[in-house]
Amino acid sequence: MPLTDIAIRKAKPKKKPYKLSDFGGLYILVKPNGSKLWRWKYRIDGKENVYSIGKYPTVSIVETRVERDAARMLVKQGIHPAHDRQSQKVAQVEDNANNFVAVSRGWIEQRKPKWTPHYLRQIEKVLADDVYPYIGNLPMRSITAAHLLAIIKRVEKRGAATVAILIRQWCGAIFRYAASHLLADADPAAMLKGAIDKPKVKHHQPLTKKDIPRFITALESYAGYRSTVIALKLLMLTFVRPVELRAAEWKEFDLDLAEWHIPPEHMKMREAHIVPLSKQAIELL
Structure with missing residues (x-):
């Protein structure tokens, strides 16, 4: 019979740990200190394993069953759920380290030998003033086209449409650099081409023969x-x-x-x- 919140709450600790079974290999381990821990029993290559899902009530019954079902899909592929969770944690740590500021500085370092000092200063100032305050600390993979659109629209609104277009172009280059180093999966700036109307450029009139x-x-x-x-x-x-x-x-x-x-x-x-x-x-x- 599936577990209920009432049944779990009523479970009292004993001198030795004991189990309250749910279904599909899922159970609660009640410890002598009163803690109640979700566990899921599964087999890979004929060997029995136990996956620790979390502590009740921090992890609810519904959340635990969803996690169990996801773990079952991994087991069908021969993957231990605990190993997959650890891999995700490592990936998340790497993503947090590879935020927009860090990656953009890597791009600048690679490209600056081909730039004039004036162009380098222009890029660094615009990124510092208009981009870093909003997405600088975000991991590259968490930045969306909506983030970038809000930035360039904010710049356009203050009457700097040309700068907004440059920001889109530079952000696109940064994301392509990130993708080439496996730090991003796509370039969200590519979807924003045409989001800003390019202002008509009025060049200085040339001198006539007269x-x-x-x-x-x-x-x-x-x-x-x-x-x-x-x-x-x-x-x-x-x-x-x-x-x-x-x-x-x-x-x-x-x-x-x-x-x-x-x-x-x-x-x-x-x-x-x-x-x-x-x-x-x-x-x-």
Whole structure:
């Protein structure tokens, strides 16, 4: 006859442990100290084993029977329930250690040799300000698309849609990195593509043919720093990015060969670049 709560509560301790049987190999072991422990008896390879499910009433009758049924499925596969539970505990400990902050730092460490210092600072600041406070301590496998959607919508709401899109892209890269190291099973950010409308980018208007002579004339009469005038002229003569010119060092220039050797760390694509120098550029330098 199946056990009831009343029958279990009425069971009094004795000098020696004794059993109250439920059904399907399940029983309660009543100890002399009064504790009542759920046990399930099963066989694997003809050998009898006992699985400890928990303590009554912390684990109820219904919960115990559900656990017994799950354990029975494992036994059918030749798996000891206690071994499976221990494996799950180890996996959970590993998951807790592999939270979003830890994994994202691993991704950054791997990728940063290919980034400019400015881009590295941008990623670290955005993650620290907008992502870590909400999912930083969560295990990677527990983070869902809903978590990420709430983050990017929060950023979009403050008027930073471009940053929200970058967060989705960076989180996607972090999850792909995690999956490649068996720390995640999927990329929840992939489902959020299109969740944020990309703002229309308005580029600075280029100078027309008529504008260029007027700009150069105005530049010659500029009363500010002479270095600013030289820099603007060099930009027109070399077609480099402003950041590459600002970060330039004298050791990069070979005026005899009329070449400017820009090192990889100053280039967006992290590849060395050689810029031929015209006579006008050399004169300015």
